[in-house]
Amino acid sequence: MLRPIRKFQQFLVDHPLKAGEIIHHRYQVVDVIGKGSYGILYKCMDRETRDNIVIKQLRPSKRKKIKEINLFKKEAEIIGQLNHPNIPTFFEAFSEKEHYFYAMSLLEAENLEETIFARKKTFNEKESLLFMRELIEIINHIHEKKIYHLDLRIPNIMIQNDEPYLIDFGLASQGKMLLPIKEEDAKLQDFYDIGDILLYLLYTTYSPKKKKALPWTEELVLKKETVHLLKRLLRISEPYGTIEEIKQDIAVAIHSKEIV
Numbered sequence: 001m002l003r004p005i006r007k008f009q010q011f012l013v014d015h016p017l018k019a020g021e022i023i024h025h026r027y028q029v030v031d032v033i034g035k036g037s038y039g040i041l042y043k044c045m046d047r048e049t050r051d052n053i054v055i056k057q058l059r060p061s062k063r064k065k066i067k068e069i070n071l072f073k074k075e076a077e078i079i080g081q082l083n084h085p086n087i088p089t090f091f092e093a094f095s096e097k098e099h100y101f102y103a104m105s106l107l108e109a110e111n112l113e114e115t116i117f118a119r120k121k122t123f124n125e126k127e128s129l130l131f132m133r134e135l136i137e138i139i140n141h142i143h144e145k146k147i148y149h150l151d152l153r154i155p156n157i158m159i160q161n162d163e164p165y166l167i168d169f170g171l172a173s174q175g176k177m178l179l180p181i182k183e184e185d186a187k188l189q190d191f192y193d194i195g196d197i198l199l200y201l202l203y204t205t206y207s208p209k210k211k212k213a214l215p216w217t218e219e220l221v222l223k224k225e226t227v228h229l230l231k232r233l234l235r236i237s238e239p240y241g242t243i244e245e246i247k248q249d250i251a252v253a254i255h256s257k258e259i260v
Helices: 002-013 065-078 114-116 125-144 183-203 224-233 243-258
Strands: 027-035 039-046 052-058 090-096 099-107 157-160 163-166
Touching: 027 052, 052 065, 065 090, 065 099, 114 157, 125 163, 125 183, 125 243, 183 224, 224 243
Parallel strands: none
Antiparallel strands: 027 039, 039 052, 052 099, 090 099, 157 163
16 A cells, blocks of 8 residues: 555655746756656756756655655765766756755657657667677776666666667665675676666567467577577576676677678
């Protein structure tokens, strides 16, 4: 019963800001562009620079809880440490009238989930591997800072010109903030999620021939190098220990597709 009650509470309390409202004496709300479990996303115009940006607001229903406020501040702190062209750029965090916000750059890109399911975009085996090679570089950047995303899913991957962008660090953890998750477990979770995303991409070109669902190892016709990569990512065989190992096996799998 807790989830319906929580949703009803959010419905009563979490009214988004209206278009035209000014936040922090600077940012003018253009539109609501997303709602998550913890936050509301707005497209805003920066009245000083005239640029469009994103403002994330902690849901009003959560702003009275210290734990929720700290998680929101942690997310802003983590994004502020990242410096990658395929991750939103952090601008500032602020509070106003007992509400909590932070500002970041706007990615003019599409959600990978919508691209696959609504636009019916497909990725063949080589295209899937090339896409994952780019995504791995982004993951490598955050792992070098001991930051683990812990929510790598296709809704949190944006795509523009076939290039991946990573968003939503609401569940991300770093260093001492990892407890009760061990760092090794956090790293393996990200690796597993990478495998899951790769599997999603590979299934975009699959047409079922039988009504009964089979394991991916039987449904998908893949090069042995790609199967090896997936099995290690998904912990079916020995898990990867480092990003470098994954990058090497992706390179081998891509090369195998280039051999005629």
